[in-house]
Amino acid sequence: GEEPDNTRERVMRAVLVVLRRHGYAGLSIKRIADEAGLEKASIYHHYSDKDDLLFSFLEFVLGLFEREIIQQPGRKPEDQLRELIDRATLGAERASTARNPERAGTVTEAFMIVRSQAIHDRQYRDRITEVDEQLREHLADLTRAAMDDQRQDNADHVATSLQTMMAGAFFQRTTAVDPNLDPARRDAHAYLDRHLGAED
Amino acid sequence: GEEPDNTRERVMRAVLVVLRRHGYAGLSIKRIADEAGLEKASIYHHYSDKDDLLFSFLEFVLGLFEREIIQQPGRKPEDQLRELIDRATLGAERASTARNPERAGTVTEAFMIVRSQAIHDRQYRDRITEVDEQLREHLADLTRAAMDDQRQDNADHVATSLQTMMAGAFFQRTTAVDPNLDPARRDAHAYLDRHLGAED
Numbered sequence: 001g002e003e004p005d006n007t008r009e010r011v012m013r014a015v016l017v018v019l020r021r022h023g024y025a026g027l028s029i030k031r032i033a034d035e036a037g038l039e040k041a042s043i044y045h046h047y048s049d050k051d052d053l054l055f056s057f058l059e060f061v062l063g064l065f066e067r068e069i070i071q072q073p074g075r076k077p078e079d080q081l082r083e084l085i086d087r088a089t090l091g092a093e094r095a096s097t098a099r100n101p102e103r104a105g106t107v108t109e110a111f112m113i114v115r116s117q118a119i120h121d122r123q124y125r126d127r128i129t130e131v132d133e134q135l136r137e138h139l140a141d142l143t144r145a146a147m148d149d150q151r152q153d154n155a156d157h158v159a160t161s162l163q164t165m166m167a168g169a170f171f172q173r174t175t176a177v178d179p180n181l182d183p184a185r186r187d188a189h190a191y192l193d194r195h196l197g198a199e200d
Numbered sequence: 201g202e203e204p205d206n207t208r209e210r211v212m213r214a215v216l217v218v219l220r221r222h223g224y225a226g227l228s229i230k231r232i233a234d235e236a237g238l239e240k241a242s243i244y245h246h247y248s249d250k251d252d253l254l255f256s257f258l259e260f261v262l263g264l265f266e267r268e269i270i271q272q273p274g275r276k277p278e279d280q281l282r283e284l285i286d287r288a289t290l291g292a293e294r295a296s297t298a299r300n301p302e303r304a305g306t307v308t309e310a311f312m313i314v315r316s317q318a319i320h321d322r323q324y325r326d327r328i329t330e331v332d333e334q335l336r337e338h339l340a341d342l343t344r345a346a347m348d349d350q351r352q353d354n355a356d357h358v359a360t361s362l363q364t365m366m367a368g369a370f371f372q373r374t375t376a377v378d379p380n381l382d383p384a385r386r387d388a389h390a391y392l393d394r395h396l397g398a399e400d
Binding site (some may be wrong): 019020021022023024025027089109112113115116117118119120121125126128129132136156157158160161163164165166167168169170171172174175176177178179180181182183184186187191 | 219220221222223224225227289309312313315316317318319320321325326328329332336356357358360361363364365366367368369370371372374375376377378379380381382383384386387391
């Protein structure tokens with residue numbers, strides 16, 4: 001038999017595919033099982049019901065999303081910040097250091113679909129709020145590290161404002177055809193130029 | 201008997217309520233009929249199927265959203281722009297000229313739920329793209345009217361960047377608990393200060 005972890009991974013990948021194809025409303029255990037090449041019974045062996053499966057999927061997607069966002073620690077904080085702006089506005093497929101563009105697009109879309117459930121689901125909303133707070137702290141840490149000493153009081157403000165812009169870019173990219181995100185991208189970089197006050 | 205238009209309005213209002221309570225995935229004709237106080241047969245008299253009903257609902261919500269966004273023509277363009285920033289970041293309930301806060305919150309949430317369907321549904325995505333383009337033109341018209349003559353080449357850029365920030369604010373407000381949108385709000389106003397170059 002197959003390892004349980006392997007089955008879970010297959011199920012999660014299948015949810016990703018079914019979600020992009022049919023949306024949340026079209027997400028059935030039957031479709032997930034067909035996509036994963038498993039019996040429905042095998043899915044119910046790992047997940048008590050559809051809600052249980054979908055909340056596991058929320059965690060799975062948040063994990064992928066966090067891994068994409070939290071960059072390698074060796075790189076210059078300013079470069080990491082600027083790359084995050086580019087990823088939000090250009091998409092991973094066009095950002096300079098994209099490693100796996102196809103998967104990246106899938107993860108962004110899945111994250112947005114899952115996140116949109118938070119509009120009516122309090123459990124999702126609380127979890128999304130935690131993740132947003134982690135992302136905000138990460139952006140603030142990078143901003144603080146990239147700033148000279150005189151400006152660091154401003155780091156939280158700058159990071160929080162950038163986060164709103166990035167949320168807008170992700171949302172526009174996943175729900176409209178070819179939105180023009182170049183003005184936001186250029187303004188975000190200019191905003192960093194003004195606030196970092198770095199010498200280089 | 202009741203006027204058809206009246207029934208349609210009742211059905212649309214019922215979809216709004218069911219959507220906020222159960223999300224897209226929980227939206228059934230049965231629930232909509234119960235909420236509207238109608239028989240299912242009466243709903244099928246007006247709509248051929250659930251997809252037909254939901255696409256009508258998309259148009260209904262976009263109409264409400266546009267009416268909220270497109271302000272009275274008598275007001276100063278700069279004031280209209282600044283109020284739109286405040287509506288996006290504070291919510292209609294806290295923006296200065298809110299007329300009907302409860303309905304406004306409902307409409308924003310419904311718009312966001314419907315818009316999130318665009319991630320996997322091309323028909324929704326095309327329609328959302330048209331509405332975004334109308335909103336962008338409206339913002340650009342206001343920006344151009346609020347600018348002095350020397351700066352007007354910049355109006356499209358400024359309007360498009362503001363639109364991304366506003367999309368982020370709407371998205372964060374509807375999917376997270378009490379996100380801090382004050383930095384984006386203050387930066388958007390400061391951005392207008394720099395770009396409008398108005399005397400007052």
